[in-house]
Amino acid sequence: NAGVTQTPKFQVLKTGQSMTLQCAQDMNHNSMYWYRQDPGMGLRLIYYSASEGTTDKGEVPNGYNVSRLNKREFSLRLESAAPSQTSVYFCALLGAENTGELFFGEGSRLTVL
């Protein structure tokens, strides 16, 4: 979706390797999210950030770290990747407050061997 850009779109890692998924927005909104999507599981919230410099855990934060150094960017880091982290990761941005409209990036497909 326009306004939310994720990189990379695809990545293959070996168990134990580290990597960072990047997310950037140009809509000047505050709240940003990282979700993972797995077959039959829907989307599960990993971390979210209500504003620059603040982050909070979601439903499945273990094995991940996040960073929100500025309003525009929200990154997700895997310090030591595990096969269970094979998933599609989505960054999302909250539109106007209390409307529930999330704008999603196109996703990053991560495979951990």
Add this chain to the structure above:
Amino acid sequence: AQSVTQLDSQVPVFEEAPVELRCNYSSSVSVYLFWYVQYPNQGLQLLLKYLSGSTLVKGINGFEAEFNKSQTSFHLRKPSVHISDTAEYFCAHPSSPQGGSEKLVFGKGTKLTVNP
């Protein structure tokens, strides 16, 4: 914590047939409800939302949903589907009873397949 349950994981239908995708929610206080659609290899996008007011909500692409408080349901319907409606559909609900849009909780999704 609030939750949503999508009762069907897969729904196959023929083109031009009507369809209903079911969603039930749990909530003790205010209710905000959403349907999102995910086309193949894309992110999710908002289809429609219920925040308050009329219980029949119209969304994009001819979809509508009805908020039913007594049955705690928010089923999605379309009277005549097209091949292009093939996608996965997610019902969503804020995780806190106070409502608001932080931390939306998504259902597990319903894959709609429209066959010619």
